[in-house]
Amino acid sequence: MSTLRHRTSRPYDESEEAGPLREAMVRDLRDLGALDTDEVIAAFLAVPRHLFAKDEPLETVYAANTPLVTKKNSEGQAISSVSAAHIQATMLEQAEIKPGMRVLEIGSGGYNAALLAELVGDSGQVTSVDIDPDIVARAQQCLTAAGYDEVNVVLADAEGGVAEHAPYDRVIVTVGAWDIPPVWIEQLSTDGQIVVPFRFRGLTRSVAFGRQDARLVSRDYRLCGFVPMQGAGEHTERLIRLDGDDVVLRTDENGPFDEDLLRAALHGPKVERWSGVVFDQVDQLDLWLGTSIPVFGLLKATKAAIEKGPVGRSALLPVPTSVREGSFAYRMKRPIEGTDEFETGVYAHGPDAEALVEEYVELIRTWDREHRDGSRARIEVFSAGTPDDKLPHGRLVDKKHTRVVITWP
Template sequence: MISELREWGDLRSDSVAEALRTVPRHLFAPGESLEDVYAANQAVVTKRDEQGLATSSLSATHIQVTMLEQAQLQPGMRVLEVGSGGYNAALLAELVGEAGTVVSLDIDGDIVERARSCLQTAGYEPVRVVHGDAEHGHAPEAPYDRIIVTAGAWDIPPAWIEQLAPGGRIVVPLRMRGLTRSVVFAHDGDHLVSTGYRLCGFVPMQGVSAREERLIPLDGSEVALRAEEEQLLDVSGLRQALYGQWVQHWSGVRFDQVDELDFWIATQAPVFGLLVARQDAVERGLVTRAALRGVPTLLRGSGFAYRTKRPIEGTDEFETGVYAHGPEADAVADEYVELLRRWDRDLRGGPGARIEVFPATRPTSELPRGRIVEKAHTRVAVSWPGARNP
């Protein structure tokens, strides 16, 4: 497991590697096979709801390592973990040492008891596992040098910011326009600013902070849009467009660095969503295979365009292109292709986006230029240093 994580580039520091060697991961997943528990890229579900959906899991090690590396933990630090399971808290305890403090918070009483039991079995009794809603953090032992959130968050509650020590960091899987990135935030005056981010995936937050993703059916249960701006959509027109003629445009842009490219599209498209589909819809020719995992989609009126790819002859590479549906298919395809080319021209291999978090009361006139993503407690501004105007 450790060798694979090093090969992938997720594991970079000796301190995190030593924590992985020390903490017996299998003690936090009793009854599971060692092959599954120590697979570097496999999560182990620890609880499901009545519909069979995962509500808690032992996250894949590569995700946990990514966030631990982002956090840059040091001995003696005070850490609040939001979302418990036990194993990650034990890794945190190894990294902050006996002089440090680890508080692990979870809303699910069953998970709290399970984490306590596993930590005790593994010899990590000093870790405090507390029962509570993430919306409120855990004030009694604040301030924290690091707040590490291990559940998918739609917003950043004020309590997390208030309970963060000066010079502290929040590492949080933050959902922005349907895409989730593990973002490292630090104080910058009266707001938060990102110092880096990585692709990730987590079970969603529960409690007051929960915000369900909405699926808008376009073809029964076979094709749907996952969009957070449903009020801006011509759903009837989009359904008709799905069955109508489509066009295909190619960009000349190499299909790589896709995670970053997708985030660029998500933060530039005026109206954005993820097109998702099942295998049957692909076989019927309604959409391409790109939609099986959810593909970034630009929406305009009753039309939409989404990313695809094709092999570049004589090479092992692919070219990025666009499929578009609707009465303005050519126009929306051209708009998408222009975004692909701008990213290729200005941003490929660059520093990425700058993500800033302001209070929800901050006037637009006082926000930086860029895409503003509205939340309940905050306004998230995403800008791209280096991007030239169209």
């Protein structure tokens, strides 16, 4: 059954170029595997994305993988955007939205709220909340121009949800969240779901959580990236600069790091080990490493630092890193001769490099033996007051509002 809203005419003039570009975007999203169900496909075909990014060229607006920045802070960092279409499609497919549902969207770009309005239909309701008055005003203006003025756009800190229109069948979070406030769960219906770009141990995944009494249990997760939360839910990562801004270790860990020893280790001898494991399914491998390594971070280096050495080329993108006092080890790759494939390996620095590199390589081999077949992690979110003996055994991540446990089959 189609969920498209019944509109006799569009409140805007469709350009000759926009329609074909929108259809091409949908084809690309299907080819990428981001779009699957007829209802979500129909919503993407119906909503004029270009009306939510009027200053961008149509070709950019309708590119499947391009986010559209709508506001930057004084330092030039993006603080609001219309997310890349493939991320929005992925999250809407995860959410399994049906006609008549009540949906809370956290983070207001406008376009995603319009897609939600198409999915819930005339019998449903969409509420979108944002802390930034400029973003709220812009979203409301764009929604009205595109014919979706029935969406409730609310100016508030989303940490408190929006009680006025609760309970919600779905909560869709469109900004990076380090924690899940209790109110989001309290305002969820008993069988409701939350889809959120959830950051734990420095890694972000779009996680579809189902509510089970007072806790959340993951149904699905996908690799993603979003602008961070503002307001009470904001949480910045710790940055350990090993070589100025050229080599930086990012971490969510609260424990002590001997930064001087780590800097010295970077410029000392390097230990190198190779695992014999083919380098692929990287998002799953990295999640396994991130939830298995005791003290975890992400190492990133500039091109100049890599050319200078000793950091490996894989660190151009953040690589999972194991830290122990004044030593650290991180994931690398190298070509396998005569093939198009790569082998996964580890570089380590510091006085405990030999032990650290062996432990890291064994983690890679364990993933290859036990989890390459597609077995996936289970992510459970409990309230902060849950005692240890009521938690499953796994990697525990304590946050302000919640205790998160990640387990593997």
